[in-house]
Every structure is written in C-alpha cells, then in structure tokens.
Amino acid sequence: MAQIDLDLAHAYRPNPQSDADYALLPLKMRFRDGGAYALLGPSGCGKTTMLNLVSGLVTPSHGTIQFDGKDVTRFSPQQRNIAQVFQFPVIYDTMTVAENLAFPLRNRHVSPDRISKRVGQIAEMLEISHQLNQRASGLTADAKQKISLGRGLVREDVSAVLFDEPLTVIDPHLKWQLRRKLKQIHRELKLTLIYVTHDQVEALTFAEEIVVMTRGRAVQTGSADALFENPRHTFVGHFIGSPGMNFLPASYLDGKIKIGDCLLTHGSETPGALLAQSGAFTVGIRPEYVELSQAVTVGAMPVQITRVQDVGTYWMLTGVVRTGPQMDEAIVRARLNAETAMPLVGDMVWFKLVGEHTRFYKNEEMIG
Numbered sequence: 001m002a003q004i005d006l007d008l009a010h011a012y013r014p015n016p017q018s019d020a021d022y023a024l025l026p027l028k029m030r031f032r033d034g035g036a037y038a039l040l041g042p043s044g045c046g047k048t049t050m051l052n053l054v055s056g057l058v059t060p061s062h063g064t065i066q067f068d069g070k071d072v073t074r075f076s077p078q079q080r081n082i083a084q085v086f087q088f089p090v091i092y093d094t095m096t097v098a099e100n101l102a103f104p105l106r107n108r109h110v111s112p113d114r115i116s117k118r119v120g121q122i123a124e125m126l127e128i129s130h131q132l133n134q135r136a137s138g139l140t141a142d143a144k145q146k147i148s149l150g151r152g153l154v155r156e157d158v159s160a161v162l163f164d165e166p167l168t169v170i171d172p173h174l175k176w177q178l179r180r181k182l183k184q185i186h187r188e189l190k191l192t193l194i195y196v197t198h199d200q201v202e203a204l205t206f207a208e209e210i211v212v213m214t215r216g217r218a219v220q221t222g223s224a225d226a227l228f229e230n231p232r233h234t235f236v237g238h239f240i241g242s243p244g245m246n247f248l249p250a251s252y253l254d255g256k257i258k259i260g261d262c263l264l265t266h267g268s269e270t271p272g273a274l275l276a277q278s279g280a281f282t283v284g285i286r287p288e289y290v291e292l293s294q295a296v297t298v299g300a301m302p303v304q305i306t307r308v309q310d311v312g313t314y315w316m317l318t319g320v321v322r323t324g325p326q327m328d329e330a331i332v333r334a335r336l337n338a339e340t341a342m343p344l345v346g347d348m349v350w351f352k353l354v355g356e357h358t359r360f361y362k363n364e365e366m367i368g
Contacts, residue, residue, distance in 0.1 A: 001192045002159035004031040008063025010049055016061075023049045025216045026062070031160070033068075036186045036193045038203035041213035041239070047196045050213075051162050054194060055082045067159050084162045085152035088169060089144035093137035097128060100136055101150045108155070122150045125185050141169050146178070153185060160192040167202065179205040200240055212236050228286070229357075234364045237284050243316075246290065246332045247361075248283045248353070249323050252276045257354055259283065260322035262301040266354045271368040275360060282361040287316070289357035290334035292349060299354030303332055305347045315342055319351065 009026040016022055024046045031037055031054075039047035052058040053065065056077040064073045072080050083104070091100045101119045110118075123129045126146050136144060145166065152161050167175045183206055186193055197203050203210045204224040211221045212235070219233040231237035237245030248259050252275040256263040266272065275281060293300040303319035317334040334351060336342075343349045360367040 001033045001190065002067040003033040003069075004054060004160060004192070005029070005066040005069075006031075006050075006053070006063070008053065008060040008065065010053060010058065010060045010062070012061075019216070022216050024053070024060075027218050029211070029218060029221070031192060031194060034190045034192055036183070036195070036206065036208045038195045038197055038207035038210045039213060040197060040200060040203040040210050042198055045213040046216040046218075047211075047213050048164055050218075051084075051164055051194060051196050054160070055084050055162050056080045057084075081157065081159045082162060083152045083155055083158045083160075084164070085148055085166045087165045089141065089148040091136050091144055091147050091151065094135070096133055096135055097123070097139075097147055098132040100147050101132075101154050104151055104155050108157075118154055118156065122154050125153075125188070126150050126181065142171050142174050145169055149178070149182075153189070153191070156189075158191070160194060163193065163195040165196055165198070167197075175202075176205075182206055200242075212239060214239070230366075231284070231359065232366045234282065234284065234361050237286070237359070241286055241288075243287055243333050245284045245286050245359075246330075246353070248321065248330050248332070249280065250283045250360075251280050252278065257283065257299075259301060259353075260324060260328075262322075264301055264354050265298045267298060267356070269356045270354060270358070271360065274367050278360075278362050278367060281367060283353065284359045284361055285353055285355075285357060287333040287335040289355070290332065291352040291355075292334070292336065292340065292343075293352040295350050297350065297352050299358070300350045300352045302348055303351045305343050305345055305349060306331075308342055308345055310338075312338075314338055315340060317343070319349070321351075 006029045009022055010024040011022045013021055019025060039050055041047050053060050056075055064071055098119055101122060102115045105115045123132055128146055136147060149166060167178055170178060179202055195206055209221055209223060210227060211218050214235045220236045227236055227240045234247060251258045256265055301321060303321050305317060305319045307318035309316040315336045315338060319332050320329045321332055323330045332351060
C-alpha cells in the first residue's frame with residue numbers, strides 16, 4: 001500500500017486561461033496509506049479525472065503525484081502498481097471464475113500455492129466460492145462484476161485499488177450487499193481504496209473519508225458525520241442529505257438576522273460579529289434540525305405550509321417563506337418525528353430556523 005500525495009491541476013486543452021478550462025482545478029490532497037476514500041459528486045465534476053491521474057492513465061498538465069514520497073508523475077499504471085476496477089466488468093469469458101481471479105497473480109509469477117490461497121480468500125469474501133469452476137461466459141452481469149471486483153482486490157502488493165463507479169450495473173439489492181462487503185474487505189485487508197461515485201449512499205456506506213467535488217474542485221473532505229453536520233460549502237449542504245440543506249438569503253440588521261421582512265433574534269452560538277461584516281449572506285439549516293415553534297421563539301419565522309408528506313417513520317413538511325420585497329419566496333423543508341401534531345396545507349406556522357445547527361455562508365463558503 002502507499003500514501004498518495006497530489007499537488008496538481010489538470011486541463012485537457014492547452015494553455016488554460018480560466019477556471020472553466022480546467023477539468024481539475026489546483027488542489028493539494030493526501031490519501032493516507034490503508035485509507036478508504038470516496039470521490040463524490042455529479043457527472044462532470046472531475047472525480048474520474050482525479051482517479052485517472054492517480055492511476056497513471058492520465059498525466060497531469062500541472063504539478064506532481066507522489067507515492068510514499070516518490071515522484072511518480074510520469075509513471076505508467078504498471079510502474080505505479082495500481083489495480084483498477086471499472087464501471088463495466090473486465091473479465092475473460094473463456095476462463096473460469098478461479099482463472100479470472102488468478103490471472104493478475106499469474107502475470108506476476110506468484111507461486112501456485114499462494115495463488116490458490118489468495119483466490120480462495122477473495123472468493124469467500126465476495127461469496128462466489130461455489131462458482132470458482134464455472135466459466136465466466138455463462139454468468140449474469142452481476143456475477144461478472146463481482147469477479148471484476150475480485151480481480152482488483154486479489155493482489156496483495158498493490159499501491160492502491162481504484163474503483164470507477166463499479167456497482168452501476170449491479171442489481172439494487174446486491175449493490176447494498178456489496179457496499180457492505182467492500183467495507184468489510186477493507187477492514188480485513190487494510191488496502192488503500194479510492195472509490196468514485198455520484199451516489200451519496202454508496203459513499204457514506206463505504207468510505208472513511210469522502211471528497212466532495214463540484215465544477216472541478218474538491219470543496220470538502222471529511223467523514224460522513226462532518227459533511228452532514230458542518231458542510232463547509234453550500235454544495236456540500238445541498239448534495240449531502242435527502243433532501244439537502246435549506247438555504248435562505250439573509251442580512252444582518254440591529255443585532256438580528258433579517259430574512260425577508262422578518263428580524264430573527266439568535267443565541268450566542270451564532271457568529272453575529274462576523275455576520276455584521278458580511279453584508280448579504282446565506283442561512284443554511286438541514287430539514288432534520290428545523291423545528292415547529294411558537295411565534296416568540298428565538299430564531300423562528302412564519303412559514304406557509306404547501307405540502308405535508310407522511311413518509312412512515314417521519315413527516316416531511318414543505319413550506320415557503322418571503323425572502324424579498326418583490327414577493328420573492330424560498331422553499332423550506334422540515335423533517336419531523338411521526339408523533340408530532342401536523343399542520344395542514346395552507347396553514348401559517350412558525351419554524352425555528354436559527355439555532356446551534358444553523359450554518360452561515362458567504363460566496364458559497366462557510367462563515368466562521
């Protein structure tokens with residue numbers, strides 16, 4: 001395994017002049033030896049470019065890549081000793097499952113005894129031991145992708161194993177099982193794993209640390225809990241969570257937070273001095289932390305309910321608030337426990353929007 005350090009940027013076109021010319025904007029990042037990472041973001045955000053830079057399939061247009069302190073920027077994937085699993089199965093149909101799993105080891109002249117032991121270990125982890133003697137040509141797409149995963153994991157000497165959305169073709173139920181299985185495999189084998197996905201559930205299930213990406217930029221790296229509780233960028237608040245964070249335009253006036261025509265008092269946990277210097281800013285709060293409250297409650301404002309959904313274990317309330325003089329409105333969602341007495345569509349209620357879980361943003365970055 002290896003510690004991987006990136007200090008680079010990448011543009012596919014020559015002489016980039018603006019941010020829009022870069023597939024990956026300048027970044028410094030470290031993947032620690034033995035860590036499990038997910039690169040998470042929408043299509044086109046730069047996550048596959050980053051993976052291909054790490055693997056050696058793409059050479060960065062600017063900067064360097066180091067493995068354990070050694071500059072490997074111009075090294076091929078073979079020289080970097082990388083294993084990669086792609087979105088669609090890469091296996092040999094004419095071989096058996098066992099032969100497919102053994103192929104990367106035979107290419108490196110590993111002893112037959114060691115090959116047999118390692119193939120058996122990986123097959124057992126992926127629950128395909130009963131298929132070892134079957135030819136790959138007769139297997140389902142799900143089974144073939146499990147073999148492809150096994151080929152990526154079978155080598156013990158790799159610097160890292162890279163996954164580029166490997167569960168896309170997998171049945172949804174099996175996908176859940178494999179996510180859990182990959183986490184178990186990581187714990188047992190202590191491999192350095194980097195996993196590309198646009199699915200936040202995959203990232204949150206699999207990774208110890210998640211790199212959230214948008215528009216060619218890595219905007220925050222952290223645990224699932226850190227990304228949920230303290231999104232450092234509005235995109236993280238929007239992308240992590242279902243639904244994502246509520247965002248409301250605001251300003252600071254006479255020691256209070258002004259949203260539309262409402263002046264909201266706040267507690268000492270709010271960075272009032274910083275907000276006073278910020279001019280216009282954005283209030284962010286997750287639906288899980290919005291509370292039904294009384295009109296006199298600190299941090300509360302009136303909201304007109306437009307939708308009430310019974311989701312089984314909780315209720316989802318959707319409402320609108322006035323945010324400007326031209327009848328501008330913003331949507332606010334609250335996720336409430338099933339025992340709460342619910343208002344009706346059209347009711348005017350009070351939501352507590354400013355409290356200890358509220359975050360504040362200027363130019364998409366967190367204030368304070």
